[in-house]
Amino acid sequence: MIRREWPLVPLGDVLTPRVETPSAEDLATGNARILAKIAFGTGRIELRAGTETKTGMILIRSGDLVVSGINAAKGAIAVYEGGDDLPIAATIHYGAYVPNKDRVSIPYLWWLLRSRFFQGLLREHVPGGIKTELKAARLLPIPVPLPPLGEQHRLVGRVEEIAKKIEKARTLRAVAASDSTAVTLAYLNRLFGNPYDGTAGDAPIMEWRRLAEVVDDIADGPHATPTYVEEGVPFLTVLNITSGRVEFRNHKYISLSQHAQYQRRAKAERGDVLISKDGTIGVPCYVDTDREFSFFVSVALVKPKRGVLDGEFLTWALRAPYLQERMKARSRGDMIRHLVLREIRELVVPVGSLALQRDIVSRLDRLRAEVDRLKRFQMAATAELDALLPAILDRAFRGEL
Numbered sequence: 001m002i003r004r005e006w007p008l009v010p011l012g013d014v015l016t017p018r019v020e021t022p023s024a025e026d027l028a029t030g031n032a033r034i035l036a037k038i039a040f041g042t043g044r045i046e047l048r049a050g051t052e053t054k055t056g057m058i059l060i061r062s063g064d065l066v067v068s069g070i071n072a073a074k075g076a077i078a079v080y081e082g083g084d085d086l087p088i089a090a091t092i093h094y095g096a097y098v099p100n101k102d103r104v105s106i107p108y109l110w111w112l113l114r115s116r117f118f119q120g121l122l123r124e125h126v127p128g129g130i131k132t133e134l135k136a137a138r139l140l141p142i143p144v145p146l147p148p149l150g151e152q153h154r155l156v157g158r159v160e161e162i163a164k165k166i167e168k169a170r171t172l173r174a175v176a177a178s179d180s181t182a183v184t185l186a187y188l189n190r191l192f193g194n195p196y197d198g199t200a201g202d203a204p205i206m207e208w209r210r211l212a213e214v215v216d217d218i219a220d221g222p223h224a225t226p227t228y229v230e231e232g233v234p235f236l237t238v239l240n241i242t243s244g245r246v247e248f249r250n251h252k253y254i255s256l257s258q259h260a261q262y263q264r265r266a267k268a269e270r271g272d273v274l275i276s277k278d279g280t281i282g283v284p285c286y287v288d289t290d291r292e293f294s295f296f297v298s299v300a301l302v303k304p305k306r307g308v309l310d311g312e313f314l315t316w317a318l319r320a321p322y323l324q325e326r327m328k329a330r331s332r333g334d335m336i337r338h339l340v341l342r343e344i345r346e347l348v349v350p351v352g353s354l355a356l357q358r359d360i361v362s363r364l365d366r367l368r369a370e371v372d373r374l375k376r377f378q379m380a381a382t383a384e385l386d387a388l389l390p391a392i393l394d395r396a397f398r399g400e401l
Contacts, residue, residue, distance in 0.1 A: 011139060011142050026089075045088075184367060185321055228253060277339040
């Protein structure tokens with residue numbers, strides 16, 4: 001690719017700061033709505049619902065380039081397109097600039113100022129680099145590549161064409177990630193069916209039992225906040241079980257004596273199952289550790305009858321759509337949903353021979369491993385897509401596109 005040598009032109013040669021301010025009446029009546037923020041990813045302007053302000057304001061008119069002095073390096077740069085009769089206002093931490101349309105394409109400037117290439121210019125020409133608030137006195141002296149206007153239009157067209165393809169690919173990746181999760185749910189749905197509406201499943205020689213009939217105990221954690229200590233026994237919350245396995249990280253500790261007190265109410269052991277019951281409803285977690293811990297009231301403990309119900313099988317069964325729907329439907333509360341222990345005891349679960357349960361667990365574990373592999377691939381592909389546009393912009397503003 002041939003590199004084009006373009007002149008470097010101070011931004012002040014093509015941008016003029018707008019120095020207008022909104023009237024108090026326009027602010028009070030909402031005739032000049034106030035900018036709330038500029039989205040980093042899209043550069044889209046979001047407006048406040050209210051009109052109150054305690055700081056100085058600037059006026060922004062249609063066609064202005066709007067630059068966040070604080071977050072410009074993160075992509076908070078926009079072009080306001082509200083119509084000539086709909087100006088907006090912003091705090092003095094923003095700047096509004098009128099482009100010289102005879103010399104510069106507004107979309108070209110928008111892509112340039114949001115690019116990794118421009119971040120490099122900030123580090124080079126602004127004392128303090130990208131961490132410095134970007135006022136007009138610092139922004140306008142920065143030299144930027146300025147090809148002829150026709151070349152600017154060509155570059156913008158090329159970049160936007162590539163950006164659309166990247167966004168389409170990103171959307172397809174997101175759909176694929178969602179579909180991979182749906183594969184597991186569909187398999188569970190087909191395997192177990194739904195005893196509540198009479199739908200039969202594919203799993204052979206299964207009978208439906210109330211959960212209370214096939215477990216030794218169902219209990220929850222203490223109904224009062226414990227006294228936390230610097231070191232002691234881990235005290236877990238819903239956040240420590242939502243992955244499906246017990247995670248000992250980002251948790252607090254309680255004393256041995258308080259732990260012993262809580263153990264009399266609910267003692268979790270290897271092979272048991274935990275269920276989130278407050279706020280986040282119905283997430284099951286298999287206890288695969290011998291490490292002692294206590295847990296909050298938002299977590300329920302289910303102790304399967306050994307020799308009757310396998311804990312890993314029960315964990316998978318609780319993920320089945322019919323049980324997830326049941327637990328959410330039976331939860332109660334306005335602001336925060338709660339699933340009471342009585343409703344957990346009444347859940348209807350499939351039960352077969354232990355050999356059959358373990359065979360089903362093996363099949364589901366293999367399916368999960370394949371789904372996880374696909375998700376890792378999709379995450380890696382998404383990361384590559386996210387890195388692609390910045391790389392394209394670097395080439396564009398170096399004259400290599």
